[in-house]
Amino acid sequence: MTFKSGFVAILGRPNVGKSTFLNHVMGQKIAIMSDKAQTTRNKIMGIYTTDKEQIVFIDTPGIHKPKTALGDFMVESAYSTLREVDTVLFMVPADEARGKGDDMIIERLKAAKVPVILVVNKIDKVHPDQLLSQIDDFRNQMDFKEIVPISALQGNNVSRLVDILSENLDEGVQYFPSDQITDHPERFLVSEMVREKVLHLTREEIPHSVAVVVDSMKRDEETDKVHIRATIMVERDSQKGIIIGKGGAMLKKIGSMARRDIELMLGDKVFLETWVKVKKNWRDKKLDLADFGYNEKEY
Numbered sequence: 001m002t003f004k005s006g007f008v009a010i011l012g013r014p015n016v017g018k019s020t021f022l023n024h025v026m027g028q029k030i031a032i033m034s035d036k037a038q039t040t041r042n043k044i045m046g047i048y049t050t051d052k053e054q055i056v057f058i059d060t061p062g063i064h065k066p067k068t069a070l071g072d073f074m075v076e077s078a079y080s081t082l083r084e085v086d087t088v089l090f091m092v093p094a095d096e097a098r099g100k101g102d103d104m105i106i107e108r109l110k111a112a113k114v115p116v117i118l119v120v121n122k123i124d125k126v127h128p129d130q131l132l133s134q135i136d137d138f139r140n141q142m143d144f145k146e147i148v149p150i151s152a153l154q155g156n157n158v159s160r161l162v163d164i165l166s167e168n169l170d171e172g173v174q175y176f177p178s179d180q181i182t183d184h185p186e187r188f189l190v191s192e193m194v195r196e197k198v199l200h201l202t203r204e205e206i207p208h209s210v211a212v213v214v215d216s217m218k219r220d221e222e223t224d225k226v227h228i229r230a231t232i233m234v235e236r237d238s239q240k241g242i243i244i245g246k247g248g249a250m251l252k253k254i255g256s257m258a259r260r261d262i263e264l265m266l267g268d269k270v271f272l273e274t275w276v277k278v279k280k281n282w283r284d285k286k287l288d289l290a291d292f293g294y295n296e297k298e299y
């Protein structure tokens, strides 16, 4: 039997469930998820390997109208995958009508000439009639190779979608070792897990204003724990106050929730130390962006 492989990008507006889908396929959290728009900021691979195939999924930042240099980076890195993949999964939510944002993406997809599968996610939220009219509406906009309704949250039809991708793969080499699940180092995943907890526990501008940098990460032989030092960057002093909270309560909560996820990922005991720093308007400063991992080299 021949081995098959290929690269598949997951594209769509913010908050449609791209990262939730990736994590469901991988059976573990690789990309952080939240109910806030623009959660994912970097492209991130989920490498799905069986004895017959390797599908390299690339989760991307939600495509939106950028208002900052960070936003430009995010949207560019999402679109850059069009040059890198064999198939695109264009994800739209079942419960929201097609909008300008979708139309913009559709234009780029048509120009890219890559096979596109329309994935209608969140079917658990709508009546089947609404799903059918959503499918009809999108079907009229461009030629999709397939149209697959799913619920990434509940897992409905997710394996069917993976099967369809497998059927469409070409013969190819195994690009990554079987035990490799992503392209990012552990430090990146650790910083993202801290950011995820900030997204969960804060509102309005704060989720967008936060970046997390892991300053150090090493095993402490004495305590037999992985000692991690992470800094949470915010844009204003008032935001720093909110992240720290009364008597440090908020920071403590962020730390303990993140630690649990990190321990699960590393399979190790963790001592997590968190700091908060203000970097005024970092989202519009090229140097800060690069320092925080939003680097042009990436695309």
Ligand SMILES: Nc1nc2c(ncn2[C@@H]2O[C@H](COP(=O)(O)OP(=O)(O)OP(=O)(O)O)[C@@H](O)[C@H]2O)c(=O)[nH]1
Binding pocket: 013, 014, 015, 016, 017, 018, 019, 020, 021, 032, 033, 034, 035, 036, 037, 038, 039, 040, 041, 060, 061, 062, 063, 121, 122, 123, 124, 125, 150, 151, 152, 153, 154
């Ligand atoms: N009801 C329902 N909610 C879902 C489904 N899939 C994702 N969600 C929710 O939608 C929200 C956004 O999910 P994410 O996976 O972070 O979305 P995303 O497309 O990666 O968002 P960005 O990274 O901001 O582009 C979260 O609150 C998810 O729990 C689904 O199938 N059904």
Ligand SMILES: [Mg+2]
Binding pocket: 018, 019, 020, 031, 032, 033, 039, 040, 059, 060, 061, 062
């Ligand atoms: Mg995401």
